[in-house]
Amino acid sequence: MGNCSPSPRRRGRPTSPSGSPPLDRTPSAKAAGGGGAAATATTTTVSPYALARSPSVSAAETDGDGVVRVYGSDGCPVAWRVRVALLYKAAAPVHFTPSEAAPLGRPVLRLSASDPELCGTADELLRHVDARFEGKPLVTPPERPARVSAAAAAAEEVAELVRLQHRSAERHLEGVAAKVAEMVKKGGKKAGKGAKVVFVEGAEVRRLGKWYGDAMEVMLEHARMEETVLFPDIQRASFPGVLDKANEQHGRHLPMMNGIKEDIKTLLTLELGSSLFQEVLVNLSVRLKALQDHTKEHFKEEERELLPRLEGVRRMQREEGNVSDKSNTAWASEAMGTMEMTHSKLFPFFMTGLLPQEAMQYLDLVCRCTKNTRHLVSMLRSLAERLEDANPAIIHNNPTKLYEHLLVKSP
Numbered sequence: 385m386g387n388c389s390p391s392p393r394r395r396g397r398p399t400s401p402s403g404s405p406p407l408d409r410t411p412s413a414k415a416a417g418g419g420g421a422a423a424t425a426t427t428t429t430v431s432p433y434a435l436a437r438s439p440s441v442s443a444a445e446t447d448g449d450g451v452v453r454v455y456g457s458d459g460c461p462v463a464w465r466v467r468v469a470l471l472y473k474a475a476a477p478v479h480f481t482p483s484e485a486a487p488l489g490r491p492v493l494r495l496s497a498s499d500p501e502l503c504g505t506a507d508e509l510l511r512h513v514d515a516r517f518e519g520k521p522l523v524t525p526p527e528r529p530a531r532v533s534a535a536a537a538a539a540e541e542v543a544e545l546v547r548l549q550h551r552s553a554e555r556h557l558e559g560v561a562a563k564v565a566e567m568v569k570k571g572g573k574k575a576g577k578g579a580k581v582v583f584v585e586g587a588e589v590r591r592l593g594k595w596y597g598d599a600m601e602v603m604l605e606h607a608r609m610e611e612t613v614l615f616p617d618i619q620r621a622s623f624p625g626v627l628d629k630a631n632e633q634h635g636r637h638l639p640m641m642n643g644i645k646e647d648i649k650t651l652l653t654l655e656l657g658s659s660l661f662q663e664v665l666v667n668l669s670v671r672l673k674a675l676q677d678h679t680k681e682h683f684k685e686e687e688r689e690l691l692p693r694l695e696g697v698r699r700m701q702r703e704e705g706n707v708s709d710k711s712n713t714a715w716a717s718e719a720m721g722t723m724e725m726t727h728s729k730l731f732p733f734f735m736t737g738l739l740p741q742e743a744m745q746y747l748d749l750v751c752r753c754t755k756n757t758r759h760l761v762s763m764l765r766s767l768a769e770r771l772e773d774a775n776p777a778i779i780h781n782n783p784t785k786l787y788e789h790l791l792v793k794s795p
Contacts, residue, residue, distance in 0.1 A: 456491025463491035464764035539694035552737030
């Protein structure tokens with residue numbers, strides 16, 4: 385992942401007015417909490433005096449226990465990754481302090497006021513987080529098999545990318561459909577004598593339009609990625625006709641998606657609570673159910689028939705000399721790079737369609753496949769800022785409710 389080092393003029397070890405003792409390079413068993421030899425073997429314990437803190441942090445803040453603190457450069461992807469992981473963990477309040485002069489140019493993690501300050505790589509710090517806060521999601525990246533071929537490793541990266549994108553799209557469609565069903569039920573209620581009539585509000589329709597519009601954008605980018613990066617070579621390697629079949633299926637979905645978009649636009653022009661409004665709303669619910677069913681079946685078919693062929697495809701690409709970057713992440717990085725909106729403006733939206741453990745998997749992919757440090761920091765920052773507005777119980781239990789919760793809080 386990107387370099388966290390400060391600018392050259394600030395590379396020197398920070399000192400305090402009283403003079404700072406050297407970094408304590410003794411591994412911290414306490415912070416690891418028995419979290420594995422790898423975590424305790426390489427993470428350094430940092431002297432409190434060696435850490436140049438932000439002037440904005442008061443003594444009272446640093447004395448509080450039960451708060452996890454992350455210190456590091458605002459442009460450091462490791463600091464932002466640790467911060468996002470802690471927000472998904474949702475086990476304790478998180479306080480981030482920008483500090484350009486953190487030891488070794490790396491972020492520093494302090495799991496509580498009684499714990500030492502730890503400095504290490506992203507994986508090392510995440511192991512400490514898992515060791516301290518047990519339970520899901522596990523934020524440490526999983527161990528990857530060492531003996532698999534380069535083609536198999538690259539194929540698994542892409543397959544994981546595709547599967548997780550499928551899950552996010554499915555859940556957002558499910559969330560939109562559930563919201564429309566709720567609106568249909570609300571609009572269809574007959575008020576009893578003296579009871580207050582509850583109509584669907586215009587703000588609900590506008591939020592619904594944004595939710596569906598974002599989901600549609602992610603799904604269209606996903607389809608374009610498959611059609612340009614994956615399907616042509618799958619067709620050449622082992623599956624004649626797959627590109628035509630995929631284009632046909634994607635083409636069949638597009639009119640359905642556009643029809644739903646037009647229905648939502650129509651709702652915005654109608655009188656709230658009118659019989660015509662309710663009729664269009666019911667029709668919208670039916671269209672969404674049809675799109676859900678077609679999408680789920682399409683995703684199942686891709687995962688069953690196409691993803692197992694990716695290893696053979698990658699082997700063919702390497703034999704033909706079409707792989708300039710032979711790293712295992714290069715293919716997934718290419719696929720991710722074609723989905724510009726999903727991995728910039730819509731990244732927080734996309735991530736709210738994933739369960740916490742799935743989100744950690746995708747975050748690991750993003751951090752390994754994104755070579756532009758500034759772009760990676762931008763993605764992580766946007767996600768952290770949205771998660772900070774969320775109730776931890778929602779993050780853990782219902783990803784689509786998480787997005788709806790954030791949508792309501794948006795200006």
